[in-house]
Amino acid sequence: MMIAVASGKGGTGKTTVAVSLALALADRQKIQYLDCDVEEPNGHILLKPRLQKKTPVTVPVPRLDQAKCTFCGRCAQICAYHALAVLPASVLIFPEMCHNCGGCWYFCPEKALTPAPREIGQIEEGGVGGIEFVHGRLNVGVAISPPLIRAVKERRRKDVPAIVDAPPGTSCPVIEAVSGVDFCLLVTEPTPFGLHDLELAAEMTKELGIPGGVVVNRSAGHDQEVEKFCRDKNLPLLLKIPLDREVAAAYSRGWPPLTVRPRWKEDFLTLWEKCREVARP
Amino acid sequence: MKELVIISGKGGTGKTSLAGALAVLAGNKVLVDCDVDAANLHLLLNPRVEKEEPFYGLPKAVIDREQCLECELCMELCQFGAIRNFTVSELACEGCGVCFHACPDRAIRMVEHQAGRLYVSSTRYGPLVHAQLGIAEGNSGKLVSAVRQRAKEIAEKEGYGLIITDGPPGIGCPVIACLSGADVVLVVTEPTLSGRHDLERVLRLVEHFQEKAAVCVNKWDLSPENTREIENFCRQKEIALIGKIPYDPAVNEAVRQKVPVVLHNSGAAGEEIVNLWDNLVKMLS
Numbered sequence: 001m002m003i004a005v006a007s008g009k010g011g012t013g014k015t016t017v018a019v020s021l022a023l024a025l026a027d028r029q030k031i032q033y034l035d036c037d038v039e040e041p042n043g044h045i046l047l048k049p050r051l052q053k054k055t056p057v058t059v060p061v062p063r064l065d066q067a068k069c070t071f072c073g074r075c076a077q078i079c080a081y082h083a084l085a086v087l088p089a090s091v092l093i094f095p096e097m098c099h100n101c102g103g104c105w106y107f108c109p110e111k112a113l114t115p116a117p118r119e120i121g122q123i124e125e126g127g128v129g130g131i132e133f134v135h136g137r138l139n140v141g142v143a144i145s146p147p148l149i150r151a152v153k154e155r156r157r158k159d160v161p162a163i164v165d166a167p168p169g170t171s172c173p174v175i176e177a178v179s180g181v182d183f184c185l186l187v188t189e190p191t192p193f194g195l196h197d198l199e200l201a202a203e204m205t206k207e208l209g210i211p212g213g214v215v216v217n218r219s220a221g222h223d224q225e226v227e228k229f230c231r232d233k234n235l236p237l238l239l240k241i242p243l244d245r246e247v248a249a250a251y252s253r254g255w256p257p258l259t260v261r262p263r264w265k266e267d268f269l270t271l272w273e274k275c276r277e278v279a280r281p
Numbered sequence: 282m283k284e285l286v287i288i289s290g291k292g293g294t295g296k297t298s299l300a301g302a303l304a305v306l307a308g309n310k311v312l313v314d315c316d317v318d319a320a321n322l323h324l325l326l327n328p329r330v331e332k333e334e335p336f337y338g339l340p341k342a343v344i345d346r347e348q349c350l351e352c353e354l355c356m357e358l359c360q361f362g363a364i365r366n367f368t369v370s371e372l373a374c375e376g377c378g379v380c381f382h383a384c385p386d387r388a389i390r391m392v393e394h395q396a397g398r399l400y401v402s403s404t405r406y407g408p409l410v411h412a413q414l415g416i417a418e419g420n421s422g423k424l425v426s427a428v429r430q431r432a433k434e435i436a437e438k439e440g441y442g443l444i445i446t447d448g449p450p451g452i453g454c455p456v457i458a459c460l461s462g463a464d465v466v467l468v469v470t471e472p473t474l475s476g477r478h479d480l481e482r483v484l485r486l487v488e489h490f491q492e493k494a495a496v497c498v499n500k501w502d503l504s505p506e507n508t509r510e511i512e513n514f515c516r517q518k519e520i521a522l523i524g525k526i527p528y529d530p531a532v533n534e535a536v537r538q539k540v541p542v543v544l545h546n547s548g549a550a551g552e553e554i555v556n557l558w559d560n561l562v563k564m565l566s
Binding site: 253 | 289290291292293294297317318319321324339358360361372375376377378379382383414416417418419420421422449450451452453454455456457471472473474475478479482483485486489490503504507533536537539
């Protein structure tokens with residue numbers, strides 16, 4: 001069982017929900033927490049795991065053997081990402097543009113290009129209580145995060161349930177984070193921004209064929225529109241988390257909601273059970 | 282022509298509310314929404330779409346089964362795992378064209394692929410260039426560049442002196458595509474540990490690309506301690522902290538009513554945004 005927590009809009013409370021689920025479950029079973037928001041990972045701030053292992057993640061980018069190159073220009077002609085430019089007597093390589101497709105070294109007639117590893121970030125692993133914690137940290141300046149997200153998800157153990165904290169948005173990093181999960185929770189806030197981006201996120205899960213359900217965070221009596229949307233789209237509205245200043249204050253200090261609202265634990269356990277019922281068999 | 286780019290690292294810190302307010306305060310400008318995954322600025326500005334253009338990402342590979350002799354070379358070469366049973370998954374294909382170039386039977390074509398839409402709209406505050414990336418698409422950085430390019434053309438042609446860009450969250454591809462050539466990059470943060478953590482990373486990104494940064498703390502009074510730490514951090518890094526916006530329920534209320542907060546009422550947040558704008562004007566000139 002692997003559940004992703006996604007949102008479309010940023011800052012709606014993905015990490016809050018993912019962390020609360022993990023903490024509620026960890027009392028009774030082992031659980032894996034996979035923070036796939038590798039651009040701005042925040043799960044560790046709330047969970048405070050002891051990080052024991054750090055592994056660099058690399059992607060292959062071209063390296064040139066100048067002596068073999070005839071400057072024929074084939075590599076630049078192949079590269080769809082403009083990651084190489086061939087001048088009369090030199091080749092410029094822009095690793096930050098490279099999508100690691102392998103075309104340039106495959107097609108280089110002189111075998112002057114070979115793949116060389118480029119570090120894009122690190123995976124850090126550790127634990128806290130019954131939670132096995134994994135996150136990725138993208139190096140600052142690296143544009144392409146999906147390979148690092150993939151590496152985080154490769155740490156998934158099949159024998160324990162996993163919670164995936166996804167990045168915001170609806171494009172490739174999110175797709176990488178949620179693909180293959182059994183269920184996707186969509187966290188929203190009761191504002192026009194939240195609703196608009198929930199619509200996009202719901203379309204995304206539909207496109208990917210992943211069953212989804214909605215969590216409304218910071219609910220304060222203005223949920224009619226999101227309720228209507230869920231009804232119209234036949235999406236289950238699984239939980240409303242009330243707007244709570246103490247919870248916000250705790251969050252600002254890096255404390256999970258359950259530290260100030262221990263009674264919410266039952267709500268998150270119920271949420272988990274509901275997800276399991278709707279999840280892909 | 283000057284460009285102000287608003288980013289945040291962490292999502293939901295108030296980029297769009299602030300951009301909407303600056304849309305009211307600034308004169309003679311083009312507005313741009315570069316959060317092409319989940320654009321929201323149009324929800325505050327009530328735009329009338331004047332022009333809609335398709336946005337093409339990289340073309341996608343398609344295998345002609347009539348021509349295909351099932352040698353499997355394409356499957357072997359595809360680094361994205363996009364080809365199974367001699368069929369290309371449109372979702373997984375990244376348009377690199379390696380299979381197309383390698384196919385000995387010339388059975389693979391690269392087909393134009395619409396990855397989103399770009400809009401040029403008019404609002405009562407000036408033109409707005411925005412976009413919608415197709416669901417589950419890549420190419421967000423490319424669309425961000427297209428949107429910024431379009432805004433620049435409009436500004437040059439019609440004589441606007443300023444571009445205000447509402448950026449995406451994170452530090453990845455679409456954010457990087459937003460930064461180049463900005464005159465001021467305003468980072469909006471919130472006084473939480475997460476906000477601060479993400480602020481440090483995004484400021485390193487701005488530094489990496491050698492752009493000029495300024496910081497604004499939204500809802501600063503929710504944690505004066507964290508705000509102080511952010512102030513100290515900025516001082517140490519010699520980055521200008523040019524605004525501290527107090528928590529004000531009017532901000533949320535304005536979003537709910539889909540109007541920029543400075544129009545909704547002139548509460549505490551609105552007043553501070555006016556000060557922030559004055560500081561930005563100085564930095565931009």
